[in-house]
Amino acid sequence: MRNPALHHAKLPTVTLGRLFIYASLIAMAALYLMPLWVVLLTSFKTTADIRTGNLLSLPDVWVLDGWLKAWSSACTGVSCNGISGYFINSSVMVLPAVAISTLLGALNGYVLSMWRFKGSELLFGLLLFGCFIPFQVILLPMAQTLGWLGIANTTAGLVLVHVIYGLCFTTLFFRNYYQALPGEIIKAARLDGAGFFTIFWRIVLPLSRPIIMVTVIWQFTAIWNDFLFGVVFSAGDNQPMTVALNNLVNTTTGAKEYNVDMAAAVLAALPTLLVYFVAGKYFVRGLTAGAIKG
Amino acid sequence: MTSLSICNVGKQYHKGATTLENINLEIRSGEFLILVGPSGCGKSTLMNMIAGLEEVSSGQILLNDHDITHAPPAARDIAMVFQSYALYPNMSVYDNIAFGLQIRKWPKSDIETEVQRVAKMLQIDHLLSRKPAQLSGGQQQRVAMGRALARRPKVYLFDEPLSNLDAKLRVEMRTEVKKLHQRLGTTIVYVTHDQIEAMTLADRIAVMKDGVIQQLGTPQEIYQSPNNLFVASFIGSPAMNFIPVTVERNDQGLFVQLSDSGGQRLNVPLRADLPATVGQELILGLRPEAITEVQPHRLSQADTFQGQFMVEMTEPTGPDTLTLLRINQREVTARIAPQANPQAGHSLALMLDASQALFFEPSSGERLRASPQQRIA
Structure with a gap:
């Protein structure tokens, strides 16, 4: 680089164009953050404050009433125990659903890329097709299947639904990631005497950390945020958080308590936010790593 | 004593393409046999079939007169060094060498002794705790050879092991491979497309083209009395006029x-x-x-x-x-x-x-x- 240019770059040059770019970026960010802003502010207000104040104004007094009520005493339909129980329901459902679908996806991907058999490409194609099946299509047959299996309206049933539906995605992720692993490593391990599962546990899985992160985030977000399967395949005390949130918002006894609704919404979104903060960097990294090599 | 016989071995793929036809090879105990030919001649396919990594369509492979044609790779007692080295990236050098022994349930102390022996022999004993990614190409190559040596298999297969090294290192490692063979007297089948590697290393060379062995003989025989135009033009640099x-x-x-x-x-x-x-x-x-x-x-x-x-x-x-x-x-x-x-x-x-x-x-x-x-x- 020539010297004048270097010198130039050091000075803070505020041109009209640059100003425009920053202004647009800030405006866009503000636009996207606005709902979160409103939700958070409203959740700390009192009901009186909400009625009299402006949507964007700060609370007159910061109170936790909305949060406490949402957590432990708000009414969701007939029961009035808040959403804490449903929060636990969702956790108990999401953890095994994510773990099982991720593990099975890894195993599927391993077979489909390293242990090809006649028709394995066709099978993968069909699995891929599963990614494009809308939720609504499988509701009735799935309800019937769960009935046959005797796990209708149970957490186990909901876990099964999510595992089956998620398998297409997790298999796709792992298969494409493993496609980029050198096949000679597997050959070497076979000559070293390792079998199918030894190779999987000792060599393939330890190399899968980035794609495991991607899959876990993807599955966790999808399953935690799912409403349709939750509302259809569970009932009463087994319902997940999202369904409870809906019930809470739709249950009106007297005045509408927006602060409770908002607090409950933030509580419902908290786990997915947390997962993104903790593992988000792996998400982009894992996805692009696969994209470049594959 | 280890001898390897390849009798009438052929390979057809489902789509009808014939990759190998009636290959016959007798590899004597302690012999260094090199399969050489242009890419696509079937030499790697033949090697994979010896290793058990590819199905044999017809014919037989005998190891010490035992039929191993359809035995799984683990049951053959054959080790292979790959062109890409195929080291396990998640394991240390020590574990890379020890892996095969762990699978075979060797006692821990024996594994330790064996890994140290092999590492000393290949001068990589100071690298045992490193990961493959922290090694140079030449060092990775040595680890790959160490992994093969540690198991003391009956037959060693080398699949273009030096192709990924730079010119100078390739010549060094070539000498090293030859020294190793002279010292240990092991039976080696070695695939390369480099005719100089073939000439310098081999006891006997099999020149292959289009899935057929064109000539099998000592380097001198191949050089001085080639069977046909292909062998004559392939072996020798600069090529025959x-x-x-x-x-x-x-x-x-x-x-x-x-x-x-x-x-x-x-x-x-x-x-x-x-x-x-x-x-x-x-x-x-x-x-x-x-x-x-x-x-x-x-x-x-x-x-x-x-x-x-x-x-x-x-x-x-x-x-x-x-x-x-x-x-x-x-x-x-x-x-x-x-x-x-x-x-x-x-x-x-x-x-x-x-x-x-x-x-x-x-x-x-x-x-x-x-x-x-x-x-x-």
């Missing part, structure tokens, strides 16, 4: 004619036992080292000719200067001592040693041999 000629007869018998740049004719006699007829078109093969500067003491030998040649280009390599000239209007490479000072655009007196000339049948590519025909293949 090929000059189309027509058989003629004079009172001394059959001969073919070469002409130098001045139009002077050199009559190269055909050995009487070669099955050639007057008027037959042949291809005369002459290695670059058979065309040299004039060595007066050799001129009196039979089948040695002198001629004047116009030098078109020179490539000094140090010990020799490769010189481009024309015989019968064909471009030909000669290997000339630098002292003779060949210079492009100048005429130079050169000597042809026609006793080294080989004759090939143009349509089949087969070498003309003294009848009855014997084939080594």
Whole structure:
């Protein structure tokens, strides 16, 4: 680089164009953050404050009433125990659903890329097709299947639904990631005497950390945020958080308590936010790593 | 004692393409056999079949007279060094070498001793705690060899192990592989497309093309009496010169004619036992080292000719200067001592040693041999 240019770059040059770019970026960010802003502010207000104040104004007094009520005493339909129980329901459902679908996806991907058999490409194609099946299509047959299996309206049933539906995605992720692993490593391990599962546990899985992160985030977000399967395949005390949130918002006894609704919404979104903060960097990294090599 | 027999082995893929046809090879105990050929000739497929990584379509593979044709790789007691080294990236060097032993449930202390022994032998004992990504190409290569050595298998397979190294390191490792073989006396099957590697390392070479073994023999046999045009052109660097000629007869018998740049004719006699007829078109093969500067003491030998040649280009390599000239209007490479000072655009007196000339049948590519025909293949 020539010297004048270097010198130039050091000075803070505020041109009209640059100003425009920053202004647009800030405006866009503000636009996207606005709902979160409103939700958070409203959740700390009192009901009186909400009625009299402006949507964007700060609370007159910061109170936790909305949060406490949402957590432990708000009414969701007939029961009035808040959403804490449903929060636990969702956790108990999401953890095994994510773990099982991720593990099975890894195993599927391993077979489909390293242990090809006649028709394995066709099978993968069909699995891929599963990614494009809308939720609504499988509701009735799935309800019937769960009935046959005797796990209708149970957490186990909901876990099964999510595992089956998620398998297409997790298999796709792992298969494409493993496609980029050198096949000679597997050959070497076979000559070293390792079998199918030894190779999987000792060599393939330890190399899968980035794609495991991607899959876990993807599955966790999808399953935690799912409403349709939750509302259809569970009932009463087994319902997940999202369904409870809906019930809470739709249950009106007297005045509408927006602060409770908002607090409950933030509580419902908290786990997915947390997962993104903790593992988000792996998400982009894992996805692009696969994209470049594959 | 370990011997490996490959009997009538063939490989067909589902789509009907035949990759290998009736391969027959006897690999003796302690022998260093090299499979060499251009890419796509089936040499890697053959090696994978020996390792058990690819199904054998027909024929048999015997290891010490045991049929291992359809045995899984783990049951064969064969180790392989891959072109990409195929080290386990998640494991340390120690674990890479120990992995096969752990799978075979060796006691921990034995594993420790064995890994140390192998690491010392390959001079990688200071690297045992590193991960493969922290090693140079040459070091990774040594770890890959260590992994194979640690199991003390019956047969070692090397699949183009030196191809990923830079030129200098490749020559070093080549020497190392040969030393290792001499020290341990192991049975090795080694695949390469590099004919110099094949010549320098092998006890015997199998030259392959299009799924067929063209010739099997010692490096000298392959070099001096190639079976056909393919083997003659594939082995040797720079490649053998090929000059189309027509058989003629004079009172001394059959001969073919070469002409130098001045139009002077050199009559190269055909050995009487070669099955050639007057008027037959042949291809005369002459290695670059058979065309040299004039060595007066050799001129009196039979089948040695002198001629004047116009030098078109020179490539000094140090010990020799490769010189481009024309015989019968064909471009030909000669290997000339630098002292003779060949210079492009100048005429130079050169000597042809026609006793080294080989004759090939143009349509089949087969070498003309003294009848009855014997084939080594």
